[in-house]
Each structure stands twice: as C-alpha cells, then as structure tokens.
Amino acid sequence: MAKTARPAKATLAAVALQAGVSTPTVSKVVNGREDVAPETRARILTALEQAGYKSPVQRRSVARTSTVIEVVVDVLTSAYTTEVLDGILQFAAAEDVEVLVSVAGPSTPTVHTAERRAQRMVDEGRAGMIVVTSAFSEAQMHAFRRRRIPVVVIDPLNPPPADVVSVGATNWAGGKAATEHLLELGHRRIAYIGGIERAECNQARLHGYMAALAAHGISVDPQYIISGGRFRRDSGVSGMKALLGLKKPPTAIFAGSDSIALGVLSEAAHCGLKVPGDISLVGFDGTIQGEECVPALTSVAQPLEEMGRAALRSLLRQARGEVLDSHRVELATHVIVRESTAAPAD
C-alpha cells in the first residue's frame, strides 16, 4: 500500500526508497552523471517519473506563480491601441496574468527576430502572445505555431493563417451604418478617407460605405475615395486638402479612424470651414479622443476594451489547451451620433 501511494513529497530520498537505491545514486542520475549502471539508472528514471520529481531549477520554473503573456503593438501613442491595451490589462489583472508590452514599430519585423522572440517565449515559459494591428507575415507566424505558442491577433494587417485566432469588429456593417447615417441626414456627396489601404479592416469599412451608397442608388465617385496610407492624423489633413481641391467637394466625409477625422477637423478649421455647418464628419473607433474634441465626433464605436478582453480570454483558453469554437471573434460596432454631423447646408 504505502509503496504504491504517491509520496507526499517528491524528494530524492523518496525516489531512492521507491527505486530501492540510496539518495546519492539518485542524485547522480538527476545530475546526468555517467557512473551509474544502466539497469539502476532505468529503475531510478522510472521512479523519478512516477514521483513527478523536479530538480530545484525545474521546481522554480513550475512554481512560477504567475502567468505571463506578451502583447505586441505597432504604435503605442494612439487612442485605439491604448484602449485595446487597457482592456487587456484590466482583464489580465482580474485573472492574475502579467503582461509584457512591446512596440513593434511600423516596419515589418524580420523572420529572424520572430524566431528569437518565439524561442525566448518558450525558454521563459510565457503563455502566449497578442498582436495588435501588427504586420506579422505568414512566415513569422510560423515561428510561433511551430513551437505551439498560442497567438491571437487583433485587427491584423495581413490576413492571419487559418489556424490563428483573430479578433475584430464588424467593420463592414460599421462602414455601412456610418454612410447610412449621412445619407439619412440628406447628404449625397459623401467621401471616404481610408487608412492603410490593404488592411482588412480598411477594406471592410470602404466596402460597407460603397454598399450603403449602392443601396441608395448613388454611384460611387472614385475621386471621393482617398487612401490616406495610415490611420493617423496626417492622412486626414492631406485627404481633406485633396477633397477641397475638387470641383465639387463632398458635403460629408466618412473617415476610416478617429485620428484621421481629427486631421480633417483641423484642416477644415484652417480653411475656415465649420463642422458640421459646412461639412459633416464621421469617424471610426469611438475613441475617447474623438469624444473629447471640439466638436465632439460622431463616430462608429468599436468596443475596443472588450476586444482586448476577448483576445486575452481566447488566448488563455488556448494556453489551457481548450478547444476553440471559433477562429474569428467579431464584436458589434455602433454609430454614436455627437456634434460633427448635420444636414447639408443647401
């Protein structure tokens, strides 16, 4: 009885007793020394296994009280990133998970850095990684999948490999709703200023915009579709300049992000145009920054914090080895009408 019961403590002495040898001999096996008879070694290895023995070093890394995940963002100083990250950190605190944050920068990381990062994650026993809006390629993702490191991406620039979980919002529906809001106010000449052109979320917003116009029998004017290049303020400034240079400028603008909208707002002010008196403006993201500016921005709100939480929730499930029901989590967007939209002037 006593012999088959698992010992209370997996010590060298307990294992020695179990294997019918002395403590020093077990010590030698654990430390990989040569001078042990093959059969003795085999018996000891079995006993070690059965007792679940961990060397002091191993114990430390198992005793690790904390779960650590990594979060990679492309830029930190954006209201979008900050709010997503805030959602992740809130949920992490509640789950007693620690979060390592790093900024990837806008440039595409090399495969080599991805390999290094993935290997370090394994070495340090990290539970997984959340990638926010970053440009990891298929090859780089492979570095993580090969090591079975759970990964979740939020609003990826490149479509992620099929087996990587991604979290986003209903961008197409949001783009459609924003445009419909402007159509209902009576606007017919509506422009779209986008962010990163190839980004999935940008494409979806653009196509939602086009769908709304089509549904109202309005043909899409290609001059009204501006590719800003980035989701940041300067895209709004340059986009607005381009639109105001047209023979027939639009009476309303749908911006692909609140940051872009802020650039539009600034350029409008510098041209002496009132928002919404002279031109209506809808943003995207529903960030605090858009809420706090003057005039307060009508915007398509994404549940940014909830997206962060959902990403972490999915990551922790993967880390626990649970089977996931879905590889794409899409949260609802909704239009928040504030001060920057009104009926057209004429």
Added chain:
Amino acid sequence: MAKTARPAKATLAAVALQAGVSTPTVSKVVNGREDVAPETRARILTALEQAGYKSPVQRRSVARTSTVIEVVVDVLTSAYTTEVLDGILQFAAAEDVEVLVSVAGPSTPTVHTAERRAQRMVDEGRAGMIVVTSAFSEAQMHAFRRRRIPVVVIDPLNPPPADVVSVGATNWAGGKAATEHLLELGHRRIAYIGGIERAECNQARLHGYMAALAAHGISVDPQYIISGGRFRRDSGVSGMKALLGLKKPPTAIFAGSDSIALGVLSEAAHCGLKVPGDISLVGFDGTIQGEECVPALTSVAQPLEEMGRAALRSLLRQARGEVLDSHRVELATHVIVRESTAAPAD
C-alpha cells in the same frame, strides 16, 4: 586580514560572520521578513551588499537571458502616460529589457498588495520597478526597499522616501514661463486650473504661476485658482464653468495639464467663446493630443519620452549596483507657442 578580504563564497554564514550576527537572522533579512531590528537589518544589508550575496533565486536569474522590469501606471488612457511609457519601451527595446506593464488604478493600493508584488518580483528575478504618477505610500515603498528592489518614480503624488530616485520636470519654472508668456501678451487676469491638489508637480506649477504674477506686481486673486482634483478633462470643464461664473472672469487660463486644457476648450466652445479670440489658454505637458486639437494648444512641454528613458536608465544603473550621483532627475520644460494664445481682446 582574513576578515576584511572578500570571502571566496558569498554564503549566508559568511555574511553573518561579517555582520556579527547568526545565520538565521541574515536569512530573515534576505527573505524580507519583518522581525529584525532596524540597526541589525542595516548592518546585515551592508554586509550582503559588500559580499555581493545572491539568494538562490537571484543566482538563477543571473543566468537568465532576459532582464524584466515592471512599470506601474495609474491610468493608461492618458496622453501623458502613453508618451512616458513609449519612452520607456523604446529605450527598453534598445537595451534588450522586457517590460511588464500594469495599471494600478486611481485608488491607493494596500500595503498587502505591495508586499505581494514585491515578493513576486524577487521570486521572478525582476530587475526593478518604475512607478508612473502612482500613489505608493512610504509603507508600500518599504516593501520594495526591504527586498532591495530598485525603484524609480516619475512625477510621484506623494513625496518619495529620500533614498528612492525620482524623475520629473522643472514644473515650477514651467508654471512661471507659461504665466510670463500670458503676461507678455498683455493679460492681467490670469487663472490657474490645477489637477491633483497635493501632487508635488501641481504645487510646483501653481507656485511658478504665483511667482510670475508676483514678479509683475499682480496680486493673486484666490478666485482665479481652481483645484480641479484630477489632471483630466472634466477638471477643465468644471473649472471653466466656475471661472465664467465670476463677476470678472479671467482673460487667460493656465491649465495644469493638456487634458484639463482640452476640457476648457470644449466648455469655451459650448459657451460660444473663441480661443484665443475671447480667452487665451495654455496647457501643460506638450502632449500630441494638445498639438492635434483645434486650435492647437500653446503648452509647457515636458520631455515625456526622455523622462521615461531617464527613469529606465537610472533603474538599470541601480540594478547593476552602480552608485547614483543624484536621487532627483529633473528635466527642462519649455513653452511651445501654438494657436491658443493671443493678446487680450480689449
């Protein structure tokens, strides 16, 4: 001779001998236990330092490939925090240091959570902690000092213990410069809307403002000094409301932060007041948010990213056991004149 020579091995027993105490007592100090007399503790700490003693856990973390530090912020969704954090992360990436970020929340953490956090830091072999604008009390700081964990605070709310390194900006000089800029434009009725009243940086800005007024022979009107309570937008909204309710409202406002200034801007717009036509406005921080709003904010710029870098630089020096020349790093502020200030109307 033998007594002063550095022992071959930095063991507890060796340290005990050096400090003239028993091994168990040294063990207590190393493990952060309370029940050791202050003078005994001090003597032991010196001996530990001199012997270069590492606990088993620390020994292991020396072998560790990565250096991990922790950063605690009070709120994440503020341009101030984000820019400081960005500075930390940039420098960390360059130094191959990993950064664990957590949000403390506005409420004062308990001593118990500080103890837990400090113990975990030791267990996990973390190199140190940077605290951004958080309200750690003397008792909580003690949890870290007792375990010899390097700590650097940025713009602390409570004055930090004398031996904790703090990083900040020349707040007094900045407050003075902001006020002088308004005085030079011809303003005489200048108000100050502050943030967290007891915060050192707030006090310094306020006294800089008062010093500038005094130097121009203008008596300070207590009605013009508003305590917003927080460095956030709503303080600006409520502060502006209070000022506009006065018999003689000010012609210029110096806000204790850009966020507060944004609230002032919004409230001014809602009251039909033009900035800077009807009222001039200066912010503090020099955040991107203040740069991007309409009108672009005149502001006292703090080198936020540089403050983050300086904090990490000092932390890493402490972690390497280097002796620090200064326990207070103060970086220069400067006024950036943009669109929100002009000569008074009359």
Added chain:
DNA sequence: CTGAAAGCGCTTACAG
C-alpha cells in the same frame, strides 16, 4: 528581536 538547535534536501568524497 535574536540565535542555538534541529532539520531539510541535496551533493561530495571516498571506501568497498
């Protein structure tokens, strides 16, 4: 608050 004593888990040196 301190430390003598006992003990824990492991390793080392060496006799057989």
Added chain:
DNA sequence: CTGAAAGCGCTTACAG
C-alpha cells in the same frame, strides 16, 4: 558501480 558518512547552505520552530 554503489552507498555510508560527512558536509553544505539554507530554513524553521521556539526558548529566552
């Protein structure tokens, strides 16, 4: 190759 013995570095429990 094996293990009794000694020892190391640290911690725990507790008497004073």
